[in-house]
Amino acid sequence: MTRMRKRTTAVGATALTGAVLLALSGCGKADMTKQTSPFAAAAGTKTVTLSTQTWVGAQSNVAVAKYLLEHELGYQVDTVQVDETPAWDALSQGRVDAIMEDWGHPAQEKMYVDEKKTIVDGGDLGVDGHIGWWVPKYWADKHPDVLNWKNLNKYAKQLRTAESGNKGQLMDGSPSYVTNDKALVKNLKLDYEVVFAGSEAAQITQMQQFAKEKKPFLTYWYAPHWLFNQLPLEEVKLPKYTDECAEKGTKDPESIDCAYPTTPLKKFFNADFAKGDSPAAKFLKNFKWSVEDQNYVSELIADKHMSAEDAAASWVKKNRDVWQKWLPKK
C-alpha cells in the first residue's frame, strides 16, 4: 500500500516538474530567440543589447552609444562580450540588437543578410579599418628601407627570437582576426616565421615590452588603434592590393600575395530591431564618428585605465555638436 502511494508520488512529482517547466515558459513552443539575459532590467523598461568585441576600439563605440542611449534617450543598455563570429550568430537570433564595428565577414553577410534576412546593414561607422604590417617608429627612423617588404629579408636576423628560431619573427595576434600572413610570407619568399601571440592582450603586452627596451619588432596590426598614440608605429609597404589579387585569394587563400584592403567599418542590426523604428534603432543608425573621436575614448579606457562609462562621458561632454546630430528628431 505504502509502496503504491510512493510510486504515485514519484510519477506525480515528475509530471508536476514537467508541467511547471512548461507553464513557466508559457506552454507549447518555446521561442529561443525571444530570450533575454536573466540580469536584464525588469520588464517595462526599454532595453537595447549591444555586442562588444575584445578590442578597445569596439568597446569605445559601445561605451559612447550606451552612454547616450541611457542619458539622452532613457534606455537600459546591456552589453555582451563575445567573439566576432558567434556575435553574428547572436545578432541573427536577436540575442544582440546591434554590432557597432564589423571588419567584414563575407560568409556571414551572405548567409544572414542576403539569404535568411535576419540581419540588416546598419550603415558605416565613419571609421576606416586597415590591417597591415608595422614596425616601431624608433627602429624605422634608423633603417628607413625596412618600410618596404622587399628589404625585409635583410632585417630578418635582427628580428630573431627564441620562438622563431633561425628566421625573423612576424608577430600575429588573436585567432579571431582576419590574416593571410602565412601565405604572404610564403608567396613573397620572406625569411620569416609567423608567431601567433594568441590574443590581443598578449600581443600588446609583448609590443610594449619590446618598446621599453627599444628592440626592433615586426607585427601584424590594425588601425585605428589607441596603441598608435602611445607607441608610434610605421607601416611596412606590401605589394599593392588589387581586386584581381583579392579574387584569387577568395578562391585559394594560400595564393594571396598582396596587401590587405582598407575597409570602411560597418554596423549591423538585427532585422526586427531595425524594423521596429524605435528611437534606439534610429540613433544607432545615425551613429557615425571619426578615428580621432574613437581613439580619444579608447586611449582613456586602455591607457589611462578609466572605466568605459567615464571615458564615454568625457567625450560626450566635449563633443556635443557631433552627437546632437545622431539623436532622432522628435
Next chain:
Amino acid sequence: MSAATTSPATAAAGASPRAARLTASLRHGALGKLLVLAVAAAVLVPLVNAKWASGVWPDALTVDLSGPFGDASTWIVDNRDSHWFFVYFLGHLSNGVVISVRAVYLCLLALGWTGVTALVTLVAWRVAGLRIAVTALLSLAVSGVLGMWVPTMQTIALMVVSVLVSIVVGAVLGLAGGLSDRMFRLLRPVLDTMQVLPAFAYLLPFVMVFGIGVPAALLATVIYAAPPMARLTALGLRGADAGVLEAVSSLGATGRQRLLTARLPLARKELLLGVNQTIMMALSMVVIASMIGAAGLGDRVYQALASVDVGSALAASIPIVLLAIVMDRTTAKAGERLGDGQGTGPAWLRGRFVWPAVAVVTALAVLAGRLAGSLIWPSGAVVDIAPPVNHFKEWMVDHLYSGIPVIGGTADWAAGFTSWVLNPLRDGLTALPWWGALLIVAALAWLIGTWRTALTATVALAVIGVLGVWVPSMNTLSQVLSALVVTLVVGIGVGVLAAGSARMEKILRPVLDVCQTMPQFVYLIPVVALFGVGRAPAAAAAVVYALPAVIRITTQGLRQVSPAAMESARSLGATRWQQLRQVQLPLAKPALLLAVNQGVVLVLAVVIIGGLVGGGALGYDVVTGLSKGDLGLGMIAGIAIVCLGLMLDRVTQPTDRRAGKGA
C-alpha cells in the same frame, strides 16, 4: 600474458627482500614484453615504411572530420528555430535556466548587501563554525569594497543554479553507476571525457544551440562540474559496508528501502565531498563561461584583459578566489561534522529554532539595509586597487625582465628554455617516425602496466594521427612534457620540504589556495610581460596552475607514511636524507603517482590558455575554433587533447592486472 611472464620470476625470488624481487620481476617481465614488441616491430615496420615512407602521420591513414562537423553546425543553424527538438525541448530548458537564475538573482538583490552578508555569515557559522563565518563576512565585505558587489551577486546566482543542476545530474548518474556494474563501466569513459575535453571545445556547440548568454554558459559549466558528483556518489554507494547491507536485507527491507535507509546515509560523506568538488569545478568555469556572455565576475576579468589591465582583472578575480575559499571550507567542514549530531555557533543558533532564528536576523539586516537606503554596496565605500596593482606589475616587470646579474632576467630564462628544452623536444618528437612514436608508447605503457593499458595508450596516440593533427599534437606534447617535468621537480621538492616542516606548510597553504582558485586568465598578461610571447609563457602558466595540487598531494602522502617505519629507520641511524630516500618516498609511492596523474590533467587543462599567449598548436586551434565558429577545428583539437591525456595517463600510471577489479 604479463601474468605468465611475471609469475615465475616472482616465485623464484620469493624469499629475497621486496625491492630486489620487484626489480627482478620487472627485468624479467620487461624483457619478455620488449621481445614481443621487437618482433612485432620487425614484421610491421618494414611493411608500413614501404607503403608510406614519411616521418609524419601518412595522409592515407587520416580521416577528415571537418566535413561532418561543418554539416552539423549548418544543420543546427538552419533548424534551431523550427525543429521540434529545439522548440519543445531545448527551448524550454533554456527558458527554465534563465527563469531560475533570474529568480535567484532577484532574491539576492532584494536581500540587499546587508541581508546577503547576514544570511551567508549565519549559515557559515551554523554549519562550519565561527572562524569560517568570519572569513565569509570578510570575503563579502572585500568584494563590496572592490566595487564588485553586483557582479559578485550575478556570479553567485549563476553558481547556485549551476551547482544545483550539476548535483542533480551528477547524483542521478552516480546512482545509476553505484547500483549497476554495467552502468559503472559505461560511465567511466564518459565522465573522463567530460572532464578532460577542454571546455573551450564544447562551448561552441552550446553557443550554436542556445545562442550566447547564460543558458549556454550554465550548461557548459554543468558538463564540467557534474562528473565529480557522479564519481563520488557511485563510489559511496559501492563502498557501503556489506555487513550493514546484509543486516538491512535480512530485516526484510525492499531494494528501495535499503537504498534510502542504508546505502545513501552510509555514503553521505562521499556525497558531501562530491558537492564540495562540484562547487569548486563550477567556480573554475566562471571566466571561461564569460567568453560566451555569462556576465558576472568572469566577464569583468575578461573585459579587463582586453584593455591589458591586470589591476582590474585582479579586482574581479579576488572575489572569485574568496568565494571559492569560503564555499570550499564551509562544505568541507560540514562534511567533517556530519554525524557528530550538533551544529556550532552560539546557543541561539543551536536549538530547535535555528533556521527561524537565522531568518529573523536576516530579515532584520534587510530592514536595516533598506533604512540605510542602499540595496547594493554603498558606492562611497569602494576602493580602486587597479592603479597600485598595475604599478606593481610594471615595477616587477621592469626589474625582473632582463639584466639581472648572473641569473639573468625572466626574458633570458624564457629564451633559454625555448631554445634548449622546448625546441629540441618539439623537433625530436616531430621528427620521430610516427610508427616509432607508437612503439615507444606501447613499450612504456606495457612495461609499467598490462597489455590492455598499452593498447589504450597506443590507440589514443593513433587516433591523433587519424584525426590529422599529428604535428600540432607533437608540438603540444613537447610543451606538456616539459611543463610536467618542471612541475614535478619543483612540486615534489617543495612537497618534501613542506612535509618536513609544519610551519612551511602553514605558510604555503594560503599561497596554494590562491594559485589553485585564481582564474588562469589573470596571469595571462603578467606571464607574457615576464616571459614574452611564445611557448615559454604557456609552460609557465601551466606550472603555476598545476604546482599546488602536486605539492599538496606530495606533502600529504609523505605525512601519511607510517610513523613506525620512520621511527625504526631513525633508530637504525639513518640520516634525514636516507630516511627520505629509502623509507618515505618508496612508501609514499601511491601518493606520488597520484601527483603525477594530477600534474598531467592540470597541465593539459592549461594548454588552451597557452594558446592565448602564443603556445600555438592544439590550444591555438581550440581557441580559433571558438572565435571563428569552426566546430570541426575546435572539436578535433579538443579530442586530440583528450587523447594526449589518456596516453600520458596510461604511460605514467602503473596498473595492476585488471582481473577481478571489475572496471
